[in-house]
Amino acid sequence: MENEQISILKMNGKHDVFDARKLRLSLKNSGATDDMINHVLSEVSAALYENISTEEIHKIAFSRLRQYKRSIAARYKLKKALLEMGPSGFPFEKIVEQTLIHQGYQTETDQILEGVCVKHEVDVIAQKDNRYLLVECKFHSEQSRQSDVKIPLYIQSRFHDIKQNWKKLNQHQNKIHEGWIFTNTRFSKDAIQYGNCMGIKLVDWDSPAQGSLKELIDQAGLHPITCLTSLSLNEKHKLLNENIVLCKELMNSRNILFKIDIHKQRHSNILSEAKQLCNL
Structure with a gap:
């Protein structure tokens, strides 16, 4: 896989050659273990085709990471999570x-x-x-x-x-x-x-x-709540409308989950993921 010469389509419309080393580093920086990284790389490798988009590669890697540990998948999707905070700056x-x-x-x-x-x-x-x-x-x-x-x-x-x-x-x-x-x-x-x-x-x-x-x-540990894999996009926007931007703010205002009508049974999973992202 390390030597695959597969052309990929970047977000800016330009083409590049798929580089497994870059994906490996990105996964490692998200906190993935070597075993997790190898499994993700194997799955991405099997799905590669000419001119595959970087977005599609990201979706495959994210989906696999989420099966292992939500907080690692959440860190991996930070770039996309920042985009999801809009439209307000x-x-x-x-x-x-x-x-x-x-x-x-x-x-x-x-x-x-x-x-x-x-x-x-x-x-x-x-x-x-x-x-x-x-x-x-x-x-x-x-x-x-x-x-x-x-x-x-x-x-x-x-x-x-x-x-x-x-x-x-x-x-x-x-x-x-x-x-x-x-x-x-x-x-x-x-x-x-x-x-x-x-x-x-x-x-x-x-x-x-x-x-x-x-x-x-x-x-x-300043990850936005849009990183959280345990929340829907609609729920994230509800929190943003309540001026809850960061996971650490959610940890300090836990009752806000009741206000935006999230069932109590889900609270522990949401807060557990937020806590890990905050490095607490």
């Missing part, structure tokens, strides 16, 4: 804020800040020691959508206007001001090149190599 902003809090930052959300020229709404302001981060969150509900160069171009002009104003204020003297942009999909090559050139920190699904969105969520 609020849940994604909450996840981004919580990743920063986990790193020791104090945060404020949805702030209106004065620039030299005009006022600007900033998704998250994060402060630690002498560092101030201005954070923009770009949420996409389709995996094929990238954040192109227009995003950092636009955000950079806003950050620059705010930072120029901050330079006039005593409390911001000798402070480090940084602009950050998070997205749940990926940035285009031009966006990354521009961000690097202008000193804007870009964080997407799997980059940078250290500190990608996936890594930040996994390390902090």
Whole structure:
């Protein structure tokens, strides 16, 4: 299987060669054991055909993992779970804020800040020691959508206007001001090149190599409730409408399951899966 030269269709419409090593790593990062991984790889291998979509490969792997352990399958579907939080960008902003809090930052959300020229709404302001981060969150509900160069171009002009104003204020003297942009999909090559050139920190699904969105969520146990395999999509949306975004929030508000009419007999399985995702 490791040497199969099968063409696969990616979400962006491009073709690539199936690489079992990438799937193996993804499964391992989800917490699967070597035995689980080998069985999943064997099942995927048997189902491969020319131009199979990455979505179909993911469905096969997810289905097999779910038979082993729901919490591992839930971690494996994190990318899709982030897409399912839409259409509002609020849940994604909450996840981004919580990743920063986990790193020791104090945060404020949805702030209106004065620039030299005009006022600007900033998704998250994060402060630690002498560092101030201005954070923009770009949420996409389709995996094929990238954040192109227009995003950092636009955000950079806003950050620059705010930072120029901050330079006039005593409390911001000798402070480090940084602009950050998070997205749940990926940035285009031009966006990354521009961000690097202008000193804007870009964080997407799997980059940078250290500190990608996936890594930040996994390390902090900040998985959204849309990861849970024990809930229907409709039940997940009901929880999101109650502002329950994270599994850890569900653990702290267990009675919300009664409010959205989930039978008591199911509660223990749902909460058990949520607890494992929270690294509790």
